[in-house]
Amino acid sequence: MEQFDVIVIGAGPAGGAAAFWAARAGLTVALIDRKSFPRDKLCGGLVTGRARRHYAEIFGHEMPFEPEDCKTTVDFRYRGQSVGLIEDAPPLCATMRWDMDAMICGHALGAGAQDFTGQDMAALDPDTATLMLKDGRSLRYGVLIGADGVNSQVARHLFGQSFERARIxxxxxxxxxxxxxxxxxxxxxxxxxxxxxxxxxxxxxxxxxxxxxxxxxxxxxxxxxxxxxxxxxxxxxxxxxxxxxxxPFGDVRKVPGRGAVLLAGDAAGLVDPITGEGIGHALHSGHLAAQAAIDALAAHRPDTALHHYRRALRPLHRSLRMARLIRPVIFAPALEPSFARAFARSTTLRRQFLDLMAGDTDYHDILWQVVQRLPRLGLMALQRRRIEE
Ligand SMILES: Cc1cc2nc3c(=O)[nH]c(=O)nc-3n(C[C@H](O)[C@H](O)[C@H](O)COP(=O)(O)OP(=O)(O)OC[C@H]3O[C@@H](n4cnc5c(N)ncnc54)[C@H](O)[C@@H]3O)c2cc1C
The missing domain is CATH 3.30.9.10 (D-Amino Acid Oxidase, subunit A, domain 2)
Incomplete structure (x- = not known):
């Protein structure tokens, strides 16, 4: 049976980042994905400033883009009508996942991760820290990182289901x-x-x-x-x-793993509940999961990996919780028209939304602004209802 310090399942942004970081630290790493790369992944492929920052922190260089891929004009509409055309937005870069994921997976393999792409996991046994591939090979791990996306088989093994249908x-x-x-x-x-x-x-x-x-x-x-x-x-x-x-649009896993098994990216529900952004959080959580594995293995306590990981994830979890608190103000049918009007009128609100997408501000920072607007938004919603009645 082959033995690895870290096995990563899924070679998307979360898994690629995790495998790169662990391999670069000198650990033996297996990177498993059921698909061979390049492969497609359904996604808008919009890369925010936050995602580009995480990418640079992990891989040590800027994510490559042609100038024409990076847009600074954003046209916001509500029911077809313009609620703001912003021409100096922080750049939002458009990519195809076919290209981006192959590049990230290539970085991980280049750093020394062993290539198990094109291989599907058949069984997992966290008690013996082993997994079996569909071709019959068994692999043993110190720490396992499940970065296998929204339908995560690793999450299903641990918790009985990949996600909660009511929240997805x-x-x-x-x-x-x-x-x-x-x-x-x-x-x-x-x-x-x-x-x-x-x-x-x-x-x-x-x-x-x-x-x-x-x-x-x-x-x-x-x-x-x-x-x-x-x-x-x-x-x-x-x-x-x-x-x-x-x-996983707000279906965040409070406990993203068990012992030496960690979940990253969509498998851990790390998608913004308002914007739907997931690439940046996938890169970031893959990085944090790998660092947690490095720390736990250095202390010869792989079972403490989750403890390290949860601590590192706290700020992101807090931010996604804030976003869930704010979400009804934007999307609840009673408030949505008032929010759209406030958005059309307020340059500050539009700017904050874009700063948020750029990763220059956090939900934590804008919660107060939204709370201040809440009574007015609520009142406007009530007035509108009365007019409609
Ligand atoms: C319609 C749509 C539009 C989106 N648009 C955007 C956007 O514009 N910008 C943005 O930031 N986010 C967007 N997202 C979210 C983003 O796509 C995800 O958050 C991101 O892909 C998560 O990365 P990941 O590495 O966790 O998972 P994934 O990218 O899903 O990668 C998981 C990998 O695991 C592999 N895998 C799965 N099961 C197994 C198994 N059993 N064995 C081996 N390998 C396995 C898969 O083949 C896959 O390669 C969008 C999502 C959707 C659905």
Whole structure:
């Protein structure tokens, strides 16, 4: 049986970052993914300033982008109407996961992680710290990092299910190539294109990624929402080309693992419950999980890895908790129109939202601003209801 200090399952941003960091520290690392790379992953592929910062911290260089991939104009809409065109936003960079994930996985293998891509996990036994691959090989680990995405098999092993259906989000997307879509068009965000969620249009060099996403429980008709959004944009969207995936949109795991088994990225529910951003948190948590493994193994106590990891994750958990507190102000049907109006009127609010996406501010910092606006937003919602009645 082969023995590794760290086994990482999943070679997306979380797993690639974890495997790179652990291998670079001199540990023996196995990087397992059921797919061979490059592979596709349904995603808007929008890389925020926060994600780029985490990437640079981990890999020691800036994430490479062509200048035309980085947009500074964002067009916010509410029910089709403009609520703010911002022309000097902090850059938001558009990537294809096919390319980005292959690059990150390549960094991990280049740092010395052993390549088990194209291999699926068949069984896991945390009691004996072993796992079996579908080809029959058994591997033993000191610390296991489950970075196997939203449908995490590792999370299912530990907790019986990968996510809570009542709290999960869901997104539908299409890569559109309609002739009227221009790669230089601004990024467009459509509030209310889905319930408790939004629609997005991310122009890229060879296609435009168009999608809608929100809480699954509030969107029994997500396909209809997608069709309506495509109609609004004048996009020809044959159903066969629309793809869907779960998104842990606020379904954060309070305890992201057990003993020597850690969960990172989507497997730990680390997606922003308002913006749906997950790439940056996946990179960051993969990094933190690997560092927790390094510390636990250095102390010859792999079973303490979760303790180290939970401590390191505290600020991120706190920030995502704040975001969940704020989320109803933006998405609850009674408050949503008032929020859209406040957003249209207030340069500060729009700027804060963009700073948040850039990673220059935190939900913790804007909670007070939102609380100050709450009574007014609530009053406006009540007035509006009275007018409608
Ligand atoms: C529609 C949609 C749009 C999104 N848009 C954005 C966006 O624009 N910007 C953003 O920041 N975030 C976005 N996200 C969120 C983002 O895609 C995720 O948060 C991010 O991919 C999480 O990275 P990860 O490494 O945790 O998981 P993943 O990227 O899902 O990687 C998991 C890996 O594990 C592998 N795997 C799974 N099971 C096994 C197994 N049993 N054995 C071996 N390997 C396995 C998979 O093949 C995969 O390679 C979007 C999500 C959705 C659904």
């Amino acid at each position: 989000g869901f997104g539908l997307e299409i890569e559109a190539t309609d002739p009227h879509l221009h790669p230089d068009a601004p990024i467009r965000i459509d509030l209310a294109a889905a319930h408790w969620g939004y629609g997005w249009t991310f122009p890229k060099r060879r296609s435009t990624t168009i999608g809608v996403g929100g809480l699954l429980s509030k969107n029994p008709g997500m396909k209809r929402a997608m069709a309506d959004y495509c109609d609004l944009l004048g996009i020809n969207a044959p159903e066969a080309r629309i793809k869907g995936q779960f998104l």
